[in-house]
Amino acid sequence: MEFDDLQQTRIAKLQTLRDTGRDPYPPRSERTITNAEAVAEFDRREGETHTVVGRLMLKRGQGKIAFLTVRDGTGDIQFFVQQNNVGEVAMQVVKALLDLGDIVQATGTLMKTRNGEVSIDVTDIRLLSKALSPPPEKWHGLQDIEKRYRQRYLDLIANDEARQVAVQRSRILEATRAFMNGRGFLEVETPTLQPLYGGAAARPFVTHHNTLDQDLYLRIADELYLKRLIVGGLERVYEICKDFRNEGIDRQHNPEFTMMECYQAYADYHAMMDIVEGLCAHVATTVIGSLTVTYGDHTVDLRPPWPRIPLRDAVKDACGIDYVAITDTEELRRRAREAGAEIPSDMVRARIIDELLKAFVRPSLIAPTFLIDYPVELSPLAKTKPGDPTVVERFQPFIAGLELGNAYTELNDPLDQLARFEEQARQRAQGDMEAMPVDEDFVTALMHGMPPTGGLGVGIDRMVMFFTNQPSIRDVILFPALRSTEGR
RNA sequence: GGGCCUGUAGCUCAGCGGUAGAGCAGUGGACUUUUAAUCCAUUGGUCGUGGGUUCGAAUCCCACCGGGCUCACCA
Numbered sequence: 275m276e277f278d279d280l281q282q283t284r285i286a287k288l289q290t291l292r293d294t295g296r297d298p299y300p301p302r303s304e305r306t307i308t309n310a311e312a313v314a315e316f317d318r319r320e321g322e323t324h325t326v327v328g329r330l331m332l333k334r335g336q337g338k339i340a341f342l343t344v345r346d347g348t349g350d351i352q353f354f355v356q357q358n359n360v361g362e363v364a365m366q367v368v369k370a371l372l373d374l375g376d377i378v379q380a381t382g383t384l385m386k387t388r389n390g391e392v393s394i395d396v397t398d399i400r401l402l403s404k405a406l407s408p409p410p411e412k413w414h415g416l417q418d419i420e421k422r423y424r425q426r427y428l429d430l431i432a433n434d435e436a437r438q439v440a441v442q443r444s445r446i447l448e449a450t451r452a453f454m455n456g457r458g459f460l461e462v463e464t465p466t467l468q469p470l471y472g473g474a475a476a477r478p479f480v481t482h483h484n485t486l487d488q489d490l491y492l493r494i495a496d497e498l499y500l501k502r503l504i505v506g507g508l509e510r511v512y513e514i515c516k517d518f519r520n521e522g523i524d525r526q527h528n529p530e531f532t533m534m535e536c537y538q539a540y541a542d543y544h545a546m547m548d549i550v551e552g553l554c555a556h557v558a559t560t561v562i563g564s565l566t567v568t569y570g571d572h573t574v575d576l577r578p579p580w581p582r583i584p585l586r587d588a589v590k591d592a593c594g595i596d597y598v599a600i601t602d603t604e605e606l607r608r609r610a611r612e613a614g615a616e617i618p619s620d621m622v623r624a625r626i627i628d629e630l631l632k633a634f635v636r637p638s639l640i641a642p643t644f645l646i647d648y649p650v651e652l653s654p655l656a657k658t659k660p661g662d663p664t665v666v667e668r669f670q671p672f673i674a675g676l677e678l679g680n681a682y683t684e685l686n687d688p689l690d691q692l693a694r695f696e697e698q699a700r701q702r703a704q705g706d707m708e709a710m711p712v713d714e715d716f717v718t719a720l721m722h723g724m725p726p727t728g729g730l731g732v733g734i735d736r737m738v739m740f741f742t743n744q745p746s747i748r749d750v751i752l753f754p755a756l757r758s759t760e761g762r
Numbered sequence: 763g764g765g766c767c768u769g770u771a772g773c774u775c776a777g778c779g780g781u782a783g784a785g786c787a788g789u790g791g792a793c794u795u796u797u798a799a800u801c802c803a804u805u806g807g808u809c810g811u812g813g814g815u816u817c818g819a820a821u822c823c824c825a826c827c828g829g830g831c832u833c834a835c836c837a
Contacts, residue, residue: 412786
């Protein structure tokens with residue numbers, strides 16, 4: 275490892291500190307009050323002696339005094355260092371050996387400066403940890419997008435918004451758990467390493483267990499395991515976990531992402547819509563403090579209930595194509611192309627409908643909306659609508675153009691499930707690598723009887739994107755997937 | 763994978779065929795109430811990498827390594 279001039283300078287200071295008997299990395303620290311508390315409670319704490327800590331963010335020397343802005347996890351406070359109080363030696367240390375980025379601790383009297391800034395009138399100041407690399411620019415922060423993702427700690431140090439998003443994400447997860455627990459759901463854990471993957475249309479990551487000498491898949495969903503628990507009589511279960519999908523990376527997709535899946539026995543997809551509405555409203559009120567949320571150019575009202583629009587009607591309204599009335603696939607393809615959609619000649623009927631959804635319906639789904647009742651072909655785990663074997667009871671919630679999740683009335687007919695798996699296998703044989711493999715073990719579970727069940731998956735990252743008004747999933751995942759660079 | 767954009771000092775950015783620049787940070791100095799402190803002086807670069815065009819390339823061209831947007835793919 276090589277050190278540049280700025281680092282060499284700091285390493286020299288480090289040596290000076292050691293040579294003069296000062297440990298640049300002492301094992302112990304003290305804190306009697308957080309910075310935020312000191313500022314918030316100043317009126318009744320003025321004059322008290324306190325010890326505060328944090329990272330040195332700004333340094334304003336002025337002869338025999340110095341003002342240091344120090345930031346801990348709660349906020350900023352100012353150190354007011356006067357040579358008369360700390361002595362000439364300590365003053366020299368502050369001026370010559372402390373650098374921006376260092377972690378420091380100071381003891382002194384809580385006071386306000388002439389200009390009203392809450393400060394510690396320092397009597398003792400010490401270094402807790404010497405930073406050997408300089409922090410990002412103090413005013414512009416860290417702008418380089420790549421560096422923000424690769425070295426997130428710098429982003430968190432320099433950019434307030436990055437910190438806010440990280441905190442909000444945690445609060446959203448907390449609110450989600452509280453909401454689900456409050457509805458009687460049991461939080462469970464199912465395997466990340468699965469001998470057979472399933473529950474979504476996606477390509478998996480493959481790994482290998484040495485002792486078993488067996489390939490395993492990182493889960494693309496936990497659906498099939500959670501439904502086994504429903505079979506087992508756990509009537510309301512949910513899991514919040516990472517799923518892994520070996521696919522493209524873009525503003526709304528990361529190869530590992532966080533999903534909340536829940537299943538409720540003796541319920542259907544309407545109950546799942548109630549949960550989505552309730553969950554979003556709960557998160558909005560507890561985390562945002564309002565049912566009105568702004569995302570990008572849009573401001574949406576999350577107040578339930580949300581419109582529940584059959585996909586057929588939504589597509590018909592958006593582009594005038596009634597795909598139910600057009601039974602001939604070639605006719606449907608022709609009409610879709612006329613409307614302006616790009617439809618490859620080998621695209622199957624269900625994908626054409628999906629394309630119509632993406633091209634014409636989705637862009638207009640700004641207000642919270644449920645699209646319901648999807649073609650059966652794309653939903654091998656969902657129950658068909660009574661009286662219509664071509665449509666399943668499935669819905670997707672959309673807010674501000676974001677697709678937040680997926681849900682259905684779960685298929686609990688074991689023989690129908692087996693037939694759907696076999697149809698998937700046929701599509702797989704025809705080259706659709708995202709079609710699901712046959713999971714006979716899951717069918718075996720269904721053969722023991724699964725109650726009528728509603729199931730739901732919510733993309734937590736997208737929910738966080740929405741509630742924190744972030745345009746990219748990389749902004750809500752602390753360490754997003756990036757190509758590794760040479761020499762790292 | 764395609765198209766468009768992008769990579770210059772530790773950080774934020776200018777320069778876009780003719781001597782490599784600014785602000786912040788750093789270094790030296792002045793300063794006992796600053797708020798991105800101020801003032802004086804000053805160090806710092808294989809202009810992502812490698813080729814090419816040219817009398818001359820940070821600048822134009824090609825390839826490669828990263829990144830962003832977008833389309834495709836994908837919940």
